[in-house]
Amino acid sequence: MMKRTLLLFPFVLIIFAASAQALSWAYPFVVWDGNVYEVTDENVPESLIGENIGEVETSPDDMTGKYYGNASNEYQIGTNYFEIKDLPTDEGIAVEIADNEWRKAVFAHEAPSHWMDLVPYVLLTLLLLAAAIAIAFYLKKRK
Incomplete structure (x- = not known):
């Protein structure tokens, strides 16, 4: 019995000691209006910033990668999205990464x-x- 326990112990230790790994994302992204936008390193000047069109509302699950609604894997809930003047929103948007600083997505x-x-x-x-x-x-009672 003792021999069996000693043989089983390392196996059980490996199973329970295995650590969970969080998902590693390929690139920072935001989701707006059912579309995923990759956030680039390109800054957008204030003169090109249009109307506020939304904000980050949810975060993806770090283990499964699943998300819904206006989500982001990089930016906090409440981060604002803006139109970029003369660029259709189905091509790109601006993400406010700091006060008066926007990145093109x-x-x-x-x-x-x-x-x-x-x-x-x-x-x-x-x-x-x-x-x-x-x-x-209401109508039935009224009769």
């Missing part, structure tokens, strides 16, 4: 869909359904 690809992206639509549907039921009860 270029379109990379569409963001993968996530079930959390559907939550607003499900909630709106439930709200409309509840309103329809309430109106139906």
